[in-house]
Amino acid sequence: LVLLSEFRRALAQGDLVVHFQPKVALATGAVTGVEALVRWAHPTRGLLGPGEFVPAVERTGLIEPLTDRVLDLALAQARAWAAQGLEVPVAVNLSARSVHRGDLPDRVLAALAGHGVPAGMLCLELTETALLTEPERARDVLTRLRAAGIRISIDDFGTGYSSMGRIRHLPVDEIKIDRSYVAALAECAEDAALVRSAIDLGHRLGLTVVAEGVEDDGTAASLQALGCDVGQGYLFGRPLPADELTRWLTGRR
Numbered sequence: 001l002v003l004l005s006e007f008r009r010a011l012a013q014g015d016l017v018v019h020f021q022p023k024v025a026l027a028t029g030a031v032t033g034v035e036a037l038v039r040w041a042h043p044t045r046g047l048l049g050p051g052e053f054v055p056a057v058e059r060t061g062l063i064e065p066l067t068d069r070v071l072d073l074a075l076a077q078a079r080a081w082a083a084q085g086l087e088v089p090v091a092v093n094l095s096a097r098s099v100h101r102g103d104l105p106d107r108v109l110a111a112l113a114g115h116g117v118p119a120g121m122l123c124l125e126l127t128e129t130a131l132l133t134e135p136e137r138a139r140d141v142l143t144r145l146r147a148a149g150i151r152i153s154i155d156d157f158g159t160g161y162s163s164m165g166r167i168r169h170l171p172v173d174e175i176k177i178d179r180s181y182v183a184a185l186a187e188c189a190e191d192a193a194l195v196r197s198a199i200d201l202g203h204r205l206g207l208t209v210v211a212e213g214v215e216d217d218g219t220a221a222s223l224q225a226l227g228c229d230v231g232q233g234y235l236f237g238r239p240l241p242a243d244e245l246t247r248w249l250t251g252r253r
């Protein structure tokens with residue numbers, strides 16, 4: 001249970017941190033970006049993952065301050081990497097509701113300007129479900145973000161209803177195939193069929209296709225054979241604190 005006052009204190013004290021997980025081009029091994037994943041460095045309960053507090057924060061109405069904080073932390077890090085000569089695009093997760101907020105584009109653009117980070121260095125990840133509730137409002141917000149040069153990614157692709165029908169006219173750049181389909185790709189013909197058609201659909205729509213939850217070489221090889229563009233998962237790297245990810249990045253060059 002997250003108490004409102006406790007989460008407010010976390011925001012005020014700077015107890016939210018982000019870890020970063022690499023996204024890697026399957027064909028070349030090049031890092032195409034990193035996903036920012038929020039954690040709460042709780043004073044008594046230790047480091048909490050998003051599953052332990054994001055749903056509760058969504059219910060309290062403090063999700064917009066959380067989003068703004070994560071954006072701030074992620075863009076500050078992108079700026080720091082750029083200053084070290086590392087070009088690392090960052091991806092930030094949006095809650096479903098945020099996509100319907102008319103003020104979101106201005107908040108995101110203000111954050112980019114505040115950190116001096118070009119819009120092309122930011123990707124926003126949202127789930128299909130986020131687009132279902134009020135598709136016209138969502139489309140308007142996404143169109144404005146995308147017009148500014150921000151990349152839009154559909155997270156957990158395949159777990160919503162709409163996979164095929166709804167995305168075809170949406171202003172998006174990328175789909176991320178949900179890890180539940182990727183995990184057993186090599187052993188399960190049905191999962192392989194789904195992954196294959198998601199890759200095909202994504203490419204026919206001109207989108208970058210990312211596979212989540214890539215845990216072993218066999219899966220990465222199958223994905224590459226199917227033409228998937230980018231992989232993310234424990235095979236390449238776990239979500240890491242920024243300083244550890246910096247070492248990981250510089251160690252690969």
Ligand code: G
Pocket residue numbers: 036037038049050051054067070092093094095155239
């Ligand atoms: O890191 P972990 O596997 O626990 O992440 C679980 C979920 O939490 C993922 O679906 C991810 O999209 C979500 N998540 C991580 N960081 C954020 C964030 O900053 N904002 C929102 N809304 N969700 C996040």
Ligand code: G
Pocket residue numbers: 021037093155156179212213214215232233234235239
């Ligand atoms: O929903 P979203 O894709 O944003 O969630 C990302 C979550 O997936 C993070 O919490 C991260 O810890 C988790 N994750 C990342 N890579 C792997 C992986 O290879 N295997 C599994 N099981 N989980 C992963």
Ligand code: NA
Pocket residue numbers: 035093125155
């Ligand atoms: Na995500």
Ligand code: MN
Pocket residue numbers: 155156176178179212
């Ligand atoms: Mn996902």
